[in-house]
Amino acid sequence: MTTLTTTRPAAGVTGAVKVYGSGDTAVRALDGVSVGFPAGRFTAIMGPSGSGKSTLMHCAAGLDTLSSGTAFIGDTELSTLDDRRLTLLRRDHVGFVFQAFNLIPTLTVAENITLPLDLAGTKGSPEWIDALIDVVGLRDRLHHRPAELSGGQQQRVAVARAFAGRPDIVFADEPTGNLDSRAGAEVLDLLGDAVRRTNRTVVMVTHDPVAAAHADEVVFLADGRLVDRMQAPTADKVLDRMKALDTKGAPS
Template sequence: MPFPGTVTGPAARATGLTKVYGRGETRVTALDAVSVEFARGRFTAVMGPSGSGKSTLMHCMAGLDTVTSGSACIGGTELSSLSERQLTRLRREKAGFVFQGFNLLPTLTALENMTLPLRIAGREPDAAWLETVVAMVGLGGRLGHRPAELSGGQQQRVAVARALVSRPEIVFADEPTGNLDSRAGAEILGFLRESVRELGQTVVMVTHDPVAAAHADRVVFLADGRVVDDLHEPGADAVLDRMLRFEAGDGRTT
C-alpha cells in the first residue's frame, strides 16, 4: 500500500527531535529538541563544529537511526510510526543516499550499481529518466566499467546517479566530497546543484566545508545539538565567518 502523505509541504521535517546516547555519566544529548523543515526542490546544507549533531540529525531524518523523543517525517510520514519493514521500504522508495564512501559493489558495473536499489525493489528503471541522470553526471561512456576501473570522482558520480534514478522524495548526502580532490568535489557539488535546479530534486547535505555549503540554497547551522543559525543564498565567506565564530565558542546569531 502507498505511504500516507501528500506532495505538498516540506520534503522532511523534524519537530522537537531529541537524540540521547548512553545513560548516567555516559549520557550524551546529541540533538536537543531540534525543529527544522527542509523545503521541496531546494538544496540545504547542514553545518556545525565537530560533535554538533549534524550527522546525527541527518541519520535520524533519514530513518537510519531512531529518535529518543520528538518526531522526524519524510513527506507526511512519521518515521517512528513505521515497522522496521515499512521503514526499509520508505528508505528504498522515498530517499536517496550519497555518503563519503562510495558504497559501490565491486563486482557490478557502473550501470548495475546505479540501478541496484530499483532492482532490489523489483522495479525496472524508467529508461528516459535513467538517460537523463546518466547524461547529467557525464557517465555515458563508462556504464560498463566496474568501480576499480573508475576514478574516485567517477565512483561518486555513480553514487549520485544511484541516489537519483529512483526519483526519491529527498536525497541525503553525508560529506559527499570528503574523499575527493577539489576538482572532483566541485563536480559532485555541481551535479547535486543541477539535480535541484534542473530535475526538481530535494537535497540535504551534511558538510564541514564552507565552499561546499555555498552551493546550497540554505545553510542550517548546529552547535551543541541545537539549531543556532540559518543562512539563505549563502556565500562561502559568510559561511566561513559563521563557522569561525562557532569554533571560537560564540554561537550567537547576528
C-alpha cells in the same frame, strides 16, 4: 504511503532529542531541534565537530531513531512505521550518497546505478535512467567497473544511483570528503543541477564552507541545537559563521 507535496517540507524534525548512553556518560547529540528541509531545494547542514549534524541527518532520514520528538518525510511521521514500512519508505522515497562511494566492485557502472531498482524487483523508468546518465556525464563509462574510475567518477555513479529510483529526497553525508577540490566541485554542481532539473530535494552534511556555498540554504548546529539559517550562502559568509561558532559556541 503518502506522496510528498510542496505544501510542507520534504523532511524534517520537531523537538528532536537524541541521547546516546545513560547516566553520567549520556551524550545529548540533539537538544530540541526543530527544522524542516524545503522541497525542491538544496540544504546544507553545518556545525563544529560534535554539533549533531550527522545525527540530525540520520534521524531525519530514518536511519536512526529519536529519543523524543518527531521526524517526518513528507506527511509520514517515521515513529508510526514498523521496520518493514520504514524500509519501504526509504526504498521508495529516499536516496543516499555517502563519503565512501559504497559501489559494488564486481558490477559495472550501469549495474551499480540500477542496483537499488534491481533489489526492489523493479526496472524503474528507462527514460529517467537514460536522462540521469547524461546528467552525471557517465555514458562513456557504463561498462567500466569502479576500479577503472577516478574518485570523482565513482561518486558520480553514487549520485546517479541515489537518484535512480526517482526519490523525493536525497541525503548526502560528506559526499566530497574523499575527493580533491576539482572533483568535489563537480559533484556539488551535479547535486545542485539534479535539484534544479528534477525538482528533487537534497540535504547534505558537510564541514566544508566551499561545499556549503553550493546549497540554497545552510542550517547551522552547535551543541546539538539549531543556532542559525543562512539563505544564498557564500563560502566567506559560511566560514565567518563557523568561526564564530567555534570561538563562542551556541548562543543561549
